[in-house]
Amino acid sequence: MANPVLPSSGVLSPLGLDSVRLAAGFWGDRAALNRDVTMAHCQEWMEREGWIGNFRGQRPRRGREFSDSEIYKLLEGMAWADHPALPELAETVGRAQEGDGYLNTRWSGNRYTDFEWGHELYCYGHLIQAGVARLRTHGEDRLTEITLRAADHVCRRFMDTTETCGHPVVEMALVELYRATGAERYLEMARRFVERRGLPALGDIPFGRAYFQDDLPVRQAQVFRGHVVRALYLASGVVDVAVETGDEELLKTVEAQWERTLTRRTHLTGGMGSRHADESYGEDFELPPDRAYNETCASIASIMLAHRLLLATGDVRYAEVTERTMYNMLATGVALDGRSFFYANPLHVRVAAAPPEGVNHAAEGSLRSQWFDVSCCPNNIARTLASLGAYVAAADSGGVRIHQHTPAEIRHGELALRVETGYPWSGGVTVRVLEDGAGAVSLRVPSWASGATLSAGSGPARPVAPGYATAQGPWRAGDEIRLELPMEPRWTYPDRRIDALRGCAAVERGPLVYCAESVGDEPPLAHLTVRAPVPPAEVPSAEEDGTAGGEAVELEVAAVRAAPRGNGWPYGPEPDQVSGGADTVLRLVPYHRWGNRGPATMRVWLPVAE
Amino acid sequence: MANPVLPSSGVLSPLGLDSVRLAAGFWGDRAALNRDVTMAHCQEWMEREGWIGNFRGQRPRRGREFSDSEIYKLLEGMAWADHPALPELAETVGRAQEGDGYLNTRWSGNRYTDFEWGHELYCYGHLIQAGVARLRTHGEDRLTEITLRAADHVCRRFMDTTETCGHPVVEMALVELYRATGAERYLEMARRFVERRGLPALGDIPFGRAYFQDDLPVRQAQVFRGHVVRALYLASGVVDVAVETGDEELLKTVEAQWERTLTRRTHLTGGMGSRHADESYGEDFELPPDRAYNETCASIASIMLAHRLLLATGDVRYAEVTERTMYNMLATGVALDGRSFFYANPLHVRVAAAPPEGVNHAAEGSLRSQWFDVSCCPNNIARTLASLGAYVAAADSGGVRIHQHTPAEIRHGELALRVETGYPWSGGVTVRVLEDGAGAVSLRVPSWASGATLSAGSGPARPVAPGYATAQGPWRAGDEIRLELPMEPRWTYPDRRIDALRGCAAVERGPLVYCAESVGDEPPLAHLTVRAPVPPAEVPSAEEDGTAGGEAVELEVAAVRAAPRGNGWPYGPEPDQVSGGADTVLRLVPYHRWGNRGPATMRVWLPVAE
Incomplete structure (x- = not known):
């Protein structure tokens, strides 16, 4: 079983790389690029x-x-x-x-x-x-x-x-x-x-023991805290121990920690980490877009943990978080060329700066870097993309549950399936049965997919609610199961307690978060406000996708362009209203694709015109 | 001449501690506490x-x-x-x-x-x-x-x-x-x-050479950048060199750097520094209230620089920045007991935490600490409060200019003056002439003081515009000059480009920035929005001032109390509007007085109810 996580018990059983073979598509292409380019790149740099x-x-x-x-x-x-x-x-x-x-x-x-x-x-x-x-x-x-x-x-x-x-x-x-x-x-x-851990087991350090989760025994903690990668790696190990020792209480503890972290310490992209100084979570609702740290490795750790919790509990929500993190963090961490990487993944970049050639000291910049002083992220991406097939589907006693919709062949028991889809660019997912056999086939329906439908064989399309949409067998070779997910772009607004996002909205489409990217800062993003909730319009991508995963979808939103008030002391007796601005249109690109076209400014959260 | 800065030329000549003697009042009391308590505290800790x-x-x-x-x-x-x-x-x-x-x-x-x-x-x-x-x-x-x-x-x-x-x-x-x-x-x-410096003269470091201002020769830089204390100490030295070598161009360069920094990289309190990782300025308009670093030492450095620029140019604006920084940063950096200190001075604190007893590793916490690992701030406060008289007034060929309104005796040439005032709690400033003599007496009128009046002797009060209000002599012992500054509290709004403050307003009164402080987080500040621009009301302070500087003024503003929407994924399809909330009143205290009553949450910038 070629699987990075293989619990001896749990609601779901993982399907490994011997059961799931990625085909050309969004993730299959990236896995191939990873094997053909990224791994050699990493090895060369580590020799150098x-x-x-x-x-x-x-x-x-x-x-x-x-x-x-x-x-x-x-x-x-x-x-x-x-x-x-x-x-x-x-x-x-x-x-x-x-x-x-x-x-x-x-x-x-x-x-x-x-x-x-x-x-x-x-x-x-x-x-x-x-x-x-x-x-x-x-x-x-x-x-x-x-x-x-x-x-x-x-x-x-x-x-x-x-x-x-x-x-x-x-x-x-x-x-x-x-x-x-x-x-x-x-x-x-x-x-x-x-x-x-937490008794404590380690000495005190200037960052405090919470930095390495030694401030409290894991059973007493209520939230993930401190250094994000450390916190999530630890939690993954705790789930593994809980599952193998049958410790239900310990498992529930991690679930509760995860719940609070997800609802109060997670950026829209699924990224975690709000502080650069110690690469840590901040407090609840401390989620600054510009100084979001969102280390690429933290997103990988988050995927590892969510996967474990999915297998243990069968709660489909964990698969949705994994999807969000895969498309908006993992896919963002590596450039389309497979040779350069983001370490930090902020949601707002004000200055269009190129990283230095060669090793980048800092985890910052508006373009991906070939290498870093602390170059954990490239190798972490390499191992994750190489094992990504293991996150696509899982099995229960009745059949197969498909969690990530991407072209692949899946075999389990009597089920032999081929998934064909242009997702996330289009919303149709076809599961083609390759051999006669029995077994339920469940497809995950994301929580945003209101209006989704499922059809099996020649039957009619029926509405399916978020969760799993299941088609029961038996199957004949050639049968088709078809899930249609609505892909209208949508405006998303933050919880009022996230101070750093007040007055802003973001656009999502399917699992993708979008952003405004202003190559060369023209038009200056600081002069634009958007007319939410006017619906965004889909437009053909201005560029080749560079992958076989379908044509990337870009968006346009109605906006107002107006220069801010003057350049004196930046605090005054009147609100700095947008007035007298010119109507314009703002192009949005998928967040994971930003920073591939030269130095740029960028923002995910867009100020809404009053 | 007991003066920390004594240029050989410049528009103004400083008046030192032998010319200006602080009397009981806001600053005189703090200088006395500093001499009697803080200095011994620092010496004891440095022995320990x-x-x-x-x-x-x-x-x-x-x-x-x-x-x-x-x-x-x-x-x-x-x-x-x-x-x-x-x-x-x-x-x-x-x-x-x-x-x-x-x-x-x-x-x-x-x-x-x-x-x-x-x-x-x-x-x-x-x-x-x-x-x-x-x-x-x-x-x-x-x-x-x-x-x-x-x-x-x-x-x-x-x-x-x-x-x-x-x-x-x-x-x-x-x-x-x-x-x-x-x-x-x-x-x-x-x-x-x-x-x-900047040729470069130093080796590269992970923070980059901008950290210690070695990225560019000082004559080429356009803004202060990198580590804030380093940047401002350097700029102070550059002004000194420019003045003593008669290098007008170099002086103008620093003035331009200061101008951009003041208008784009300065918090409302006059504090500078937005990044904890390298204690640095961020980019233009990167001014987060919660992660504002605003090191106490940086504010002292800012005062040192502004004072030099004031003497060199005579531009009264520098004195106003000094005042803002003195009341909202320097006075904040030390507790009312003179024995504990803030290192960082954020404008928003979400968690009411007490610092550890003894040495505080981190520059954080909702209460001042007795000492820090890097304990630059306490000693820096000690030397600054000990020399504060030197920042109160300066001389030109015609007489004396009073820049900071605080009880003091000032002697220069034929002028012997006693300043009497309850400022900043009340707006009246009386300058009493102690001896017969000649010479102009100018009092600074802050830019917010629209409606100020000046009267001299038995003459009528006349309106004076921001800048200097001047009364010419000759004087007889017992003459009075009286400046009346309007002290109505006022709402202040941020420039639209300061993303972290969108949708918020703050309250100022005179030179003081105010904040909501929620001891024990009751009511929870996260549930409150304010009804700007309804005028704030003045209320008697709930506590003794603890100084002889007059009774501290607190404020009340109309607010709405409403719990945020539920506790799930914090991003949703509808704006998280405040609706159905209960009208309430929010008490504001002077920012420099927060954190003296036990662990508390705090915010300067208050979300405005839609």
Whole structure:
């Protein structure tokens, strides 16, 4: 079962890469680009930066203290993609492993002296995830051998201590290794790491212990807080432990934390993280569009967590959050060329600046960068796109549930299905039955899809409500199931408590968030207000899509162009009303496509003309 | 001339602490509390933290790499206040000075190996400012001897290099030492530091060279950018160099940078800095109330710069900015008890949290902290309040210009004046002539004071426009000049380009910005919108002022209380309008007084009911 998450119980069973094969389309194209271009790009940069050379004993060592993990993330991606470069890279990694299984190019000789910032267990976590991927796609080899030796070293060293790592990930990795091998020590080690966190297990740091979720035991916390990637990786591991140990209460705790986070600490794009200083959530409703951090890796972590909760609970809502995050964060994180990346994903960019050539220090800029000082995101994208098929569908006892509508072939039990769709550009999804057989086929109907219809075979189209639309078999080869999702663009307004969005509206269409992008800042976005709720109009894309996923849809909205008042002290006795402005039209592009046409300003949330 | 800034030319001449004596009142009380309480508080904490012990050779050394400068700032404050603890503390400092004048407890033995972050020249800068203060208030002693040896070391070491410091301040300190001693090498050294910056003179850092203003030569920059304190300390030094070298073009350059910064990068309180990550300005109009950084030290730097520009140009606008920053930033930075401090000064706080006891790592919290890891602000407040008299008035060839209306005695030439006022709580300012004599007396009329009147002697009150209201002599002892400033509270609205403030208004009264403070979050500020422009009403303060400056004025504004819509996904198809809410009244307190009554939420910018 070629699957990154394989719980032994749960409402739904995942369908892995051996059950779901992506075909040409929005995600299939991106997965192919990832395998053909992005992975080599990442490997080249990590050679150039010396992060791979560290495993060859290069002196001085180069890169940050956690750079080993970047190679492991790429190895995981290569495992899912059966990439030919894997064996040699794994061999290189193995050269740095010590006799007792210890493996870290930064801390060798100085082991476990800095749990707050050392990232040693974090690196093992990513190594183990790579090893699990290899076990499940290929079977035992050098990479899995390295992995097991490292994991056993971790269990020996940490089973009976009170220590843990400043950056979670080893928890979910160990549970998955337990699932892949059946060795219960890995589960027990993960459980202990989860339970000892927050007692506290780590020293205090200037950011405070909430930064690495050590401020409270996980069972007492009410919301995700602190560093977003850390919080979501930890929560993923907690779900895994809860599921494998049958701890319903622990699972419900994470669900409640997720609920509050989703409704108070999540940007429209599904992105999480409002503070640059410590890459953290802010307070409830602290959701600034301009300084939204929304790290690409955080969105990947969010997808990982939502997927686990979907499998455990069967609640389709988690699949909808995954979709939102996939289309508006994951797809945004990498450019259409597959070679440049966003680290932060703000919803408003005021200055059209190009990133520096080569390594970008900052997680900022109006164009994607080839590489970063802390270059977690490119490799994280690589491993996620390589395993994306595993997020498309799942099984229950009655059949298959299709959660993400994208061209693919899906096989499970007697069901052999081909999904054909131009989604998200168009709303029709056809599931073609390839072989005779039985089993229910359920298609997810998003909550915005009021007016959706489903037809099966020659039957009439019937209205279906948000949730699942199900067609029962039995099936004959050639049968068709057709879901029609309404794709009218729609205005979306924020909760009043999100102060930073007051007086603004955004446009969505299907699962996509749209934005105004002003290449060269002409017209200046600061001069425009929009006439919501005048319906947006669909217009042909001004450019080639660059993918086989259908023609990208752009939008136009009615707007008013009026210069703001003068340039003195920016606070005065009268409201700065828009008056006397000229009617105009503002072009909107899918948010995930912005920043592909040169330096630009951008905004998702558009001020509404009074 | 007991004056922190003493230019050899300029439109105005400063009046120092020997010419202006603060009396009981808003600022006089704070200066007294500062001398009697705050200075000892700072010294005690720096002993406890070991920062003073470093000068005694304590091992291991304690504190951050720049902690020496904190002792120097306190020494400067003690010099202005003629504090009895100064001589012994100066003696302690001197023990760490080396034979060639070098003095730094962090880098001794490893001198000048890190110009980006080492802060060695920065520390000298603060030492020199302390030495200048001592020279001008007391004359030569141990502290001035240490200072001159260090300054001469700096000139020898750096006159012919291309190096400079990652944190400016030595520039203005050296110019002042030149002014105090007449030794031209100090001016020349300052000039070279200014001119070599941005060529570039420093290495690149992850924040980028704009962080320490090394991205561009100062003559090419169009706005203040990067780390705010660095930017404003540098600009102060540039003005000093421009004035002493007669470089009009350089002065005009700083004026233009200031103009753009004031109109696009300044919060209503006069605070500057919108980013926590690098304590920097953001882009133009990036002015979030909740994540406003507005470091207390930045406001002090802003006052230092505005004062220099006022003296150089005579433009009364600079005095108004100084007033705004003094009442809404400097007065906010220290609690009414004189023993706790704000580091960051946001305009919106969502969570009522108490700071940790003892040292506060973070520059955050809804109450002031006794001390911080980086505790620049308390000592900076101490030296500023100790020298505040120097900002009250200045002289021109015709007489005296009073810029800050606060009880004081002012003597200059034949003029001997006593200012009596309950300002900023009431709007009447009486200048009583103490001795017969001649000379014009000008009082600043703020730009908001439309309807102000001036009367002199038994003459009628006449309307005066914003700017200066001038009464000519000659004077007889007992004559009175009376300025009446209208103090009606007023609504203030933001420029439309400040996205974070859309749909909000704030209330000001006189020079004071007001805020809603909800101790214990009851009523929850998130549920309230205000009925601007219904005029706010004045109400007696619910509490003792705690100062002799008059009874604090609080305000009430009409408001609507309505819970926001439900708690699901916070983005929906309909605007989240306030409807069906209950009319209520919202109490506002002066912003500088918030956070003195226990943990609270707070907001300056109030959403306006539609």
